[in-house]
Amino acid sequence: MxxxxxxxxxxxxxxxxxxxxxxxxxxxxxxxxxxxxxxxxxxxxxxxxxxxxxxxxxxxxxxxxxxxxxxxxxxxxxxxxxxxxxxxxxxxxxxxxxxLSLPQLDPVPNTPTLKQPPAPSGSSEAARRLFSMSGPLKGSLAATYLRGRCITDLRDTGALKFHPNCYYRGQGEDQTETWPAMIAAVTDLEGKVTGVHRTWLARNGGGKAPVDTQRKAMGDLLGHAVRFGLAKEVMAAGEGIETVLSLRQALPKMPMVAALSAGHLAALLFPAHLRRLYIVRDNDPAGDGARDSLVARAHEVGIEAITLSSMLGDFNDDLVARGLDALRAHIRAQLAPEDVSRFLTQDHVTRRAK
CATH class of the missing domain: 3.90.580 (DNA Primase; Chain A)
Structure with a gap:
């Protein structure tokens, strides 16, 4: 055979x-x-x-x-x-x-099997398989969801994919469901996928799914992050994916990473050539603690650390409630002068000229 x-x-x-x-x-x-x-x-x-x-x-x-x-x-x-x-x-x-009611044929000895062995639940291998079997973000319900959060510029978002039927387990053992989900790859400094983050969505993409825990991560996360753009000497780092993507609407050329939680942000590993780190602070006690820890670690290795603070709870709140121009104006005053011309002004002029 x-x-x-x-x-x-x-x-x-x-x-x-x-x-x-x-x-x-x-x-x-x-x-x-x-x-x-x-x-x-x-x-x-x-x-x-x-x-x-x-x-x-x-x-x-x-x-x-x-x-x-x-x-x-x-x-x-x-x-x-x-x-x-x-x-x-x-x-x-x-x-x-x-x-199929077909005649039987003699099989060839040592014919290989087709099935992959199951990956351990919650492992990095399971995360890599989930990411590989997910589809593109463009044109998906995940893109619809982000658009509803005023996130429309999706440059350098290869770390994000969409899965139409992502498994969800509730609090009870018998609570198993499938929902559409935005799938984000968590990678190390070399770009290897070590984990994924899942955001379960409503079936029309109009919001998050009506489940108890709408976001979950799995795999090896400590020190790693969801990455947007290639970090060199300047980078911004925050907790949530939507918070970071909101800031990228104002600074689309600045490389950014989402560490997924305050604890993981504090433990983020630094790229080798990084010299200035913008810390995207969530406006809560956990965000303050992550900022302080990351500032101290950055200073120890000679990296300048600058905190970016939102007007409201986080930068997505700012973007939705105040709009992109107000967000740009608020961010401008917090950037190093050389980064204003590099990451903000030129792109703003280009955008207005279109």
């Missing part, structure tokens, strides 16, 4: 995706164009979803499935294998051909 034969079987199964799911994922149910189940082993729940419609192959193909809770994905051959507990790939192919 060749790999082409296996791919052909997967495509044939995809053309009957709902029938396959009703047979091998009988504890699930149809939700729109997807079949939802607890996992690929036919557990009851809603964390895994299978595409029931789509092209025969490639991106969005019918029969492709994802399980963000385990960081796994695959095709309907994997579903047959795991739901039945089959031990060899030859048995999987035999069962697929039986389901």
């Amino acid at each position: 060749s790999r082409i034969d296996a791919a052909d079987l997967a495509q044939r199964l995809g053309r009957q995706a709902e029938a396959v799911c009703r047979t091998y994922l009988s504890n699930g149910r149809r939700q729109g164009n997807y079949w939802q189940a607890g996992d690929v082993r036919n557990t009851a729940g809603r964390s895994m979803f299978v595409r029931l419609t789509g092209p025969a192959s490639g991106k969005g193909a019918a029969g492709k499935w994802q399980d963000p809770s385990e960081g796994t994905h695959g095709d309907l051959l994997d579903v047959i294998r795991e739901s039945l507990g089959l031990s060899t790939f030859a048995d999987v192919l035999e069962e697929a051909r039986r389901f």
